[in-house]
Amino acid sequence: xxxxxxxxxxxxxxxxxxxxxxxxxxxxxxxxxxxxxxxxxxxxxxxxxxxxxxxxxxxxxxxxxxxxxxxxxxxxxxxxxxxxxxxxxxxxxxxxxxxxxxxxxxxxxxxxxxxxxxxxxxxxxxxxxxxxxxxxxxxxxxxxxxxxxxxxxxxxxxxxx
Amino acid sequence: xxxxxxxxxxxxxxxxxxxxxxxxxxxxxxxxxxxxxxxxxxxxxxxxxxxxxxxxxxxxxxxxxxxxxxxxxx
Numbered sequence: 150x151x152x153x154x155x156x157x158x159x160x161x162x163x164x165x166x167x168x169x170x171x172x173x174x175x176x177x178x179x180x181x182x183x184x185x186x187x188x189x190x191x192x193x194x195x196x197x198x199x200x201x202x203x204x205x206x207x208x209x210x211x212x213x214x215x216x217x218x219x220x221x222x223x224x225x226x227x228x229x230x231x232x233x234x235x236x237x238x239x240x241x242x243x244x245x246x247x248x249x250x251x252x253x254x255x256x257x258x259x260x261x262x263x264x265x266x267x268x269x270x271x272x273x274x275x276x277x278x279x280x281x282x283x284x285x286x287x288x289x290x291x292x293x294x295x296x297x298x299x300x301x302x303x304x305x306x307x308x309x310x
Numbered sequence: 311x312x313x314x315x316x317x318x319x320x321x322x323x324x325x326x327x328x329x330x331x332x333x334x335x336x337x338x339x340x341x342x343x344x345x346x347x348x349x350x351x352x353x354x355x356x357x358x359x360x361x362x363x364x365x366x367x368x369x370x371x372x373x374x375x376x377x378x379x380x381x382x383x384x
Contacts, residue, residue: 175323175324178324178325178328179323179324179327179328181328181331182324182327182328182330182331182359182363183327183358183359183362183363184331184359184362184363249322250320250321250322251322251325252321252322252324252325256325257324260324260325260328260332263332264328264331264332
């Protein structure tokens with residue numbers, strides 16, 4: 150991006166909660182729209198947001214990984230961090246947001262891709278859950294470990310969501 | 311030199327200035343963009359965001375319940 154300002158923002162997206170994902174992507178797209186460099190580092194539950202399979206799927210090689218990944222679901226099954234009501238609340242929230250013309254999570258993720266925000270995934274979490282890079286959306290540029298992430302985040306602001 | 315128009319009167323943060331930035335990115339240097347936006351958060355944030363994105367504010371006109379912001383891409 151030409152003439153990028155200082156004020157780099159890096160977000161560690163650990164939580165796979167619907168509301169926290171919206172907060173992460175709002176901050177990320179807002180910062181990118183202000184011409185800041187933005188890194189999104191997805192780890193543990195956050196990996197659910199960037200799985201290619203947007204619903205529930207038996208991903209992985211052994212029975213434990215398969216069950217785990219099925220139970221977690223993809224971006225269409227993110228729970229609310231509170232008052233989830235067995236998955237009803239995220240659907241209600243999306244309906245309310247559309248009605249009030251506020252960007253939904255899907256729209257925020259599309260905006261993040263359009264703004265060339267860097268999507269990176271955590272190697273350790275992927276190893277535990279038996280997820281490969283091909284299982285993640287194409288916008289994920291790299292699978293990295295802590296030292297590389299710290300290098301990307303250096304001299305900027307890092308937040309844990 | 312081309313003229314563009316963007317209506318973000320129905321949008322809210324962050325999509326107001328996200329859409330403005332994406333529009334400006336598709337323009338050439340010297341092009342003019344007219345943006346229709348509401349009072350409150352949009353008029354506070356959009357000009358600030360566009361100045362970060364290499365634009366010059368040419369004018370801000372207030373109509374009944376919205377603003378027309380004219381900017382030029384540097």
